Amino acid sequence: MSLDSRTIKHHLSGQGILMSIGPICTRISIKFPSIRDDFLHIYKGYSFLEGPEITDFYLDVYGRNFYRRYLRPQVAINTLMNDNYVPLPVSMGLLSVEMGMNWQMAVGCKTHILFHAGVLEKNGVGLIIPAISGSGKSTLSAGLAYNGWRFFSDEFGLLDADSGELCSYPRPVSLKNESISVIKEWVGMDEPFSREYEGTPKGTICYLRPPNSSIENMHKTVQPRVVIHPVFNPDAKPDIKPLTETMAFFRLVRSSANYGDIGEPAFHALAKIAKECISCEITYSSLEEGIQLVNKFIDENLP
Amino acid sequence: MMKNNLLLKVLKNPVTMLDLDIKGWNSVLFEAQMLKLRGRLANDASELGLLEKLPSKVQKIFINAKIEAESGQRKIMWEVNRIRRALFEFEEKIILVKGSAYIAKGLNCAAGRTSVDIDILVAKKNLDIVENHLFIAGYGSQTMSEYDQLYYREWGHELPPLLHPDRMVEVDVHHTILQVTNKLSPNIDTIINAAEQLEDNIYLLCREDMLLHSIVHQFVDGTVKASLRNLLEQSDMIKEFSLDPDFWQRFMDRAEELNFSRPVFYCLHYCKYFLNTNIPDNVMIRAQKSAPGPLIRKLMDMMIFRVMVPFGENRSKLSDYLATNGLYMRSHLLRMPPVMLATHLTRKLYRRFDISVRALKKSA
Amino acid sequence: MDDAHIIYDRRSGHSQAMNNFAREIFDIITDEPCGLSKIINELQGILEQPLSDTLKLQVERTVVEFDKMGLIEPMKFKNKE
Numbered sequence: 001m002s003l004d005s006r007t008i009k010h011h012l013s014g015q016g017i018l019m020s021i022g023p024i025c026t027r028i029s030i031k032f033p034s035i036r037d038d039f040l041h042i043y044k045g046y047s048f049l050e051g052p053e054i055t056d057f058y059l060d061v062y063g064r065n066f067y068r069r070y071l072r073p074q075v076a077i078n079t080l081m082n083d084n085y086v087p088l089p090v091s092m093g094l095l096s097v098e099m100g101m102n103w104q105m106a107v108g109c110k111t112h113i114l115f116h117a118g119v120l121e122k123n124g125v126g127l128i129i130p131a132i133s134g135s136g137k138s139t140l141s142a143g144l145a146y147n148g149w150r151f152f153s154d155e156f157g158l159l160d161a162d163s164g165e166l167c168s169y170p171r172p173v174s175l176k177n178e179s180i181s182v183i184k185e186w187v188g189m190d191e192p193f194s195r196e197y198e199g200t201p202k203g204t205i206c207y208l209r210p211p212n213s214s215i216e217n218m219h220k221t222v223q224p225r226v227v228i229h230p231v232f233n234p235d236a237k238p239d240i241k242p243l244t245e246t247m248a249f250f251r252l253v254r255s256s257a258n259y260g261d262i263g264e265p266a267f268h269a270l271a272k273i274a275k276e277c278i279s280c281e282i283t284y285s286s287l288e289e290g291i292q293l294v295n296k297f298i299d300e301n302l303p
Numbered sequence: 304m305m306k307n308n309l310l311l312k313v314l315k316n317p318v319t320m321l322d323l324d325i326k327g328w329n330s331v332l333f334e335a336q337m338l339k340l341r342g343r344l345a346n347d348a349s350e351l352g353l354l355e356k357l358p359s360k361v362q363k364i365f366i367n368a369k370i371e372a373e374s375g376q377r378k379i380m381w382e383v384n385r386i387r388r389a390l391f392e393f394e395e396k397i398i399l400v401k402g403s404a405y406i407a408k409g410l411n412c413a414a415g416r417t418s419v420d421i422d423i424l425v426a427k428k429n430l431d432i433v434e435n436h437l438f439i440a441g442y443g444s445q446t447m448s449e450y451d452q453l454y455y456r457e458w459g460h461e462l463p464p465l466l467h468p469d470r471m472v473e474v475d476v477h478h479t480i481l482q483v484t485n486k487l488s489p490n491i492d493t494i495i496n497a498a499e500q501l502e503d504n505i506y507l508l509c510r511e512d513m514l515l516h517s518i519v520h521q522f523v524d525g526t527v528k529a530s531l532r533n534l535l536e537q538s539d540m541i542k543e544f545s546l547d548p549d550f551w552q553r554f555m556d557r558a559e560e561l562n563f564s565r566p567v568f569y570c571l572h573y574c575k576y577f578l579n580t581n582i583p584d585n586v587m588i589r590a591q592k593s594a595p596g597p598l599i600r601k602l603m604d605m606m607i608f609r610v611m612v613p614f615g616e617n618r619s620k621l622s623d624y625l626a627t628n629g630l631y632m633r634s635h636l637l638r639m640p641p642v643m644l645a646t647h648l649t650r651k652l653y654r655r656f657d658i659s660v661r662a663l664k665k666s667a
Numbered sequence: 668m669d670d671a672h673i674i675y676d677r678r679s680g681h682s683q684a685m686n687n688f689a690r691e692i693f694d695i696i697t698d699e700p701c702g703l704s705k706i707i708n709e710l711q712g713i714l715e716q717p718l719s720d721t722l723k724l725q726v727e728r729t730v731v732e733f734d735k736m737g738l739i740e741p742m743k744f745k746n747k748e
Contacts, residue, residue: 023363052325054332054360080336110370111363246671246684253682260680261374267675267682374680381679381737388740 003048005040011050012036016058018049022158022169022218023112025053026101030061032075035093042094042172042194042207045215057081057104061097081107092197095205098174105156105169106257112158112167113266114257119152119166120144125302126166126222127294128157128277129230130255136232136290139179142208143287144294146187151214152222156257161265164272165221170214172207180206182287226298227252227279230290239283240297249274278302308612310334314535315578317347321356328361334612338531339417341365342372346415368415375417379403382421382472387505389440393433398424398498398506400480400516405536408507412539420464420473424508426495427478434465434476442467442474480516481523489561510550511557514540515567522566531611537570538580551586564593573607679737689729696730696739703727 003017011017013036016029030036060078073090077100085103088096105114117130118141127149131137138154145151151170152158158167172194175183180196187193187208194207209215229243229251243251252270253259259266278301284290310331312319323331335341345365348354354362383403390397399407402418425433442465464473479491498506508516514537521533544550558567568590574580575587594600672685685693695701695709706726711717718726733739 025360052329054325054328054358054364056364058333108367110367110374246673249673250682250684260378262370263374263377263680264675264677271673377678377680384678384737388734388737391741 003050007050008040008048009036012039016060018051018053018055019043020047020049020053021171022153022167024056024105024109024169025049026057026059026104027055028059028061028097030097031063032061032073032090032093034090035061035075035097038094038194039097042209044209045212047218057101057108059097059100059104061093061100079104088200092200094194094207095197095200098172098207101171102155109156109158110258110261113161113259113262113269115157115159115252116155116255116257117157118144118154119157119168120149121152121166121222122149124222125226125298126152126224127226127228127298128166128224128252128273129228130157130252131230134232135230136179136284136287137230138173138175139183139232139287140230140290140294142173142175142179142183143186143291145173145210145214146183147291150217151210159224159269159273160221161262161269163221164223164269166224167221168214168218170210170218172209175206175208177203180204183208186287224273224277225302227273227277228294228297229279229281231281231283232285232290233283234285236283236285238285238289238293240293241281241283243279243281245274248277248279251279308334308608310338310340310612311531311577313344314340314347317344317351317353320344320348320353325358328358332361332364338612340532340535341368342415342417343532343535344415345369345372350414372415372417375419376406376413378470378472379406379418379421382467382470382474383407383505385440385467385470386421386423386437386474387503389442390433390436390504393429393436393504395426395429395504396495396498396506397433397504398495398508399501400424400477400508400513401520404507404513407501407505410540411543412536416536420475422475422477424477424480424495427491430476430478437465437474437476440467441469481519489563493561510540510544511554514544514554515558515561515563518566518570519563522569534570534573534577534611538574538578541574541580541582545581551583555586555589564590565595568593568595569603577608676736676738681736683736683738688725689732692726692729693733693738696733700742703730706730 008017012028012030013033014029016027019026019028028039030039058078058080061075062078063073063075074087075090075093075096076087077085077096079100081104085096085099115128115130116132117128118137119129120127120141127144129137129140141151141154150168151173152166152168153170154173155171156169158169159165160167184190184193192209192211196204196206198204227248249270252273256266256270259270278297280297280301282290282293282297284293309323309327313323313331331344332341335344341364345354345368348357348365349369354365357365379402383399386397398404399421401422402413402416403421403423405413405416406418444463444465464475466473479489480494481489494508494512497509497512499509501507507513517533517537517540521530521537544554555567558564571580571582571587571590572594575582595603672687672690673682674685675682691710691713692706695706701709703726707718707723710722710726730739734741
């Protein structure tokens with residue numbers, strides 16, 4: 001039961017439309033036509049609802065003053081969560097939408113353990129790719145997503161502390177600078193990409209919609225089995241370095257945004273992953289090599 | 304009209320949660336989020352065994368709120384522990400006030416409460432010593448302009464907030480409970496003397512002063528905006544403290560002694576009006592003596608709920624603005640002499656302007 | 668775990684890693700409140716030999732570290748050592 005794009009657009013420009021991704025339901029309203037178009041393109045095929053539905057987050061994307069909508073237009077966002085974002089020019093519109101949703105997750109989600117990590121699944125094997133920015137996590141996640149893996153998430157990996165299972169939260173992947181052309185070539189078609197937003201605080205940014213099958217299956221969970229910490233270095237030799245249990249544990253803690261908030265259940269859940277999953281650090285110099293190393297490590301080590 | 308507010312209804316009588324439809328839930332959850340009352344609702348629901356009967360999505364949102372409140376309280380209590388450690392060699396009273404005190408004492412009003420910072424009260428002569436101990440333990444003060452520093456020290460009732468870089472919990476060190484420029488400024492020594500020991504050199508205000516402080520904070524110190532939570536905490540304290548039959552006598556005497564009878568009137572009046580708090584007739588009659596004139600009272604009645612719950616649907620933005628600013632000016636006027644007020648407001652305005660200019664430059 | 672003990676502190680919500688040496692010291696202190704020299708005595712008893720100066724320094728550093736983590740705290744009245 002999907003809504004047609006006119007209805008979605010109508011609500012999006014007014015009181016807001018409900019968008020349900022994984023366990024989260026957000027009401028979004030966008031006051032700028034150009035941002036609405038970008039938004040609808042990148043979120044094509046996602047689940048929109050007219051309501052009524054109990055809402056987790058509210059996101060308002062608006063012009064601060066009336067004239068700001070027309071004269072050197074600037075877009076502000078309201079997440080209702082103590083954000084303090086500097087307004088961006090409208091030409092970078094989708095960025096503020098994505099930033100807003102990221103902020104709401106990072107600050108507001110405590111029911112799941114959040115990893116700053118890519119998460120993917122293949123043959124019932126859950127893979128976590130935790131990483132700091134610049135490690136090529138997004139590139140690797142996007143590459144795997146368009147190479148036979150089911151995409152769960154790029155920015156926020158969600159773990160249910162009670163069941164120990166990973167939940168899917170398949171938002172678009174945010175690609176930066178050099179990785180944009182790499183992934184465009186890898187994917188082989190332009191349709192799932194957004195426009196390229198130049199001159200952002202992080203350089204050029206382009207969003208990539210995950211494959212349709214990943215979006216359609218967003219309610220299927222998976223057991224984590226593998227944790228791989230990527231290090232991208234164009235001059236390095238390919239390398240796989242296994243991690244001890246203690247190292248694996250503390251690296252997971254470090255990559256989690258809300259470990260401290262959840263407390264003891266998170267401690268036990270991460271200890272379980274450190275104990276039961278196979279963990280390593282890979283160093284790679286190209287996307288293809290990275291994917292080879294991931295497959296190699298899994299083939300050789302997964303019981 | 305305002306008494307029909309759904310959030311208020313649910314707070315007064317949590318069982319009515321069971322009757323909410325989706326639209327009702329969205330309105331209650333939205334306002335509760337803005338007023339930091341989700342944790343409170345979640346706690347009410349689970350204490351009364353309602354949680355399992357609620358829509359599963361609401362259950363998740365409540366669990367979320369509970370985790371948030373618990374983690375906040377854990378951080379607060381740990382920070383208290385660290386403050387105690389940092390002030391190990393300091394022999395005099397360190398008094399916890401507001402949220403952290405309620406949590407430490409395990410009061411009913413602390414259940415499900417989200418607190419993010421700590422307020423402590425020390426004798427003015429000890430400010431430097433306390434600050435020094437905290438600096439040695441690694442606490443630092445956030446960067447702010449010299450004017451801010453000076454304003455805080457000279458006229459405010461606190462030092463600029465301190466925080467430890469490992470934990471990032473703001474610690475506000477006060478030396479009085481009202482701004483010193485306020486004509487109601489109480490004799491702080493009496494309050495410090497009456498404080499009761501919690502553990503080692505950590506103290507809490509005595510019950511009467513604890514309630515008075517909350518009242519003064521809300522009705523005199525300019526924090527009426529979005530402060531339904533404060534009224535609720537006062538109502539909870541009244542319920543809990545008045546189990547002791549001598550409480551009311553002591554409380555009303557203390558209010559007079561400290562010259563807080565007017566704000567106490569507001570508190571009792573609005574607790575009764577909005578939350579049906581049980582207040583004995585003789586107490587109410589005594590409080591009435593300090594009620595303001597009919598005009599001011601009428602104005603307060605008109606403005607107060609809009610200001611305490613400034614979000615609901617179908618509100619006129621202009622009247623909300625007037626209500627909020629009316630009360631803001633009122634509490635501001637109480638706080639500073641007129642000339643100072645003028646300079647302070649211009650500086651504030653200027654800074655706001657300055658920030659937006661900087662934001663513009665940044666994005667250009 | 669394989670190479671270290673990881674503990675979760677319910678009061679602070681922090682997780683801390685300890686090697687075997689630190690764990691031994693921690694156990695001695697949790698048995699009963701005591702001072703530095705008592706810890707060193709106990710350790711010498713366990714190892715059945717006197718501690719070298721570097722090890723003694725190591726003990727002192729570990730105890731300071733514990734204090735920083737908030738795992739232990741000083742007491743107002745000195746214990747007999």
